[in-house]
Amino acid sequence: MKKMIITAAIFLSCIAYKQAEAQISLSINIGSQPEWGPVGYDHADYYYMPDIDTYYDVPAHQYVYLENNAWVRRSYLPARYRNYNLYNGYKVVINERNPWERNNVYRTKYSNYRGRTGQVIIRDSRDAKYRNHWVGTKEHIIHRKAIKNDRKEIKHDIKRLKHDRKHGH
Structure with missing residues (x-):
């Protein structure tokens, strides 16, 4: 009887260990997100801005946009977007590696968001999780x-x- 209880305990421990291993790990990067980023996301890798067909790499604090038919990373937007208002333009959160490699998909999928405004941004949020932003x-x-x-x-x-x-x- 003792051997059966020990065997069952070991078996159940193995099952519990496998389930714990399968748990999804979530990371939070609220503090890395810019004040003009959309609210409601504990984690964001990239923002896609349909108005200017540009991405913002949240962890790296860099914009990714086409320049001379090549995707470039810069800490600033090019002069051609000088009138673009980051606070008013719509941003789509994308948690995928190098989303610009599938830019045609995102451009098509979010084309109806061009010109859309009114998205609540971090700066204007009253949510307590953004207080120390x-x-x-x-x-x-x-x-x-x-x-x-x-x-x-x-x-x-x-x-x-x-x-x-x-x-x-």
Whole structure:
């Protein structure tokens, strides 16, 4: 009887171990998400912005967009998007590796989101999980550019930052 109980205990332990191994691990990156990111996501790898057909790599804090028929990563948007408002434009969360490799799928799937506004963003959220969110994304980008001595881009961003603050963005 003792051997049967020990055998059953070992068997049940093995089953419990296999079930624990199969559990899905979730990571949270709320603090990495920019203040203009959409609310409701504890984790986001990328944002796709249908208005400008561009991705934002949340963990790396970089934009991924087409430039001369090649996907490039930059800490800033190109001059052609200088009038794009990150706070008002619609963002789609994509948790897939290198989503731009399937850009035709995303462009087609989210084409009806172009021009859509009204998405609640982290900066405007009253949810307690966003309270400690760092509210300095634009300043952070400007600081990174300053390190690179990219004066032209810095002047453009400072001008844009002043404009956004003046108009409550």
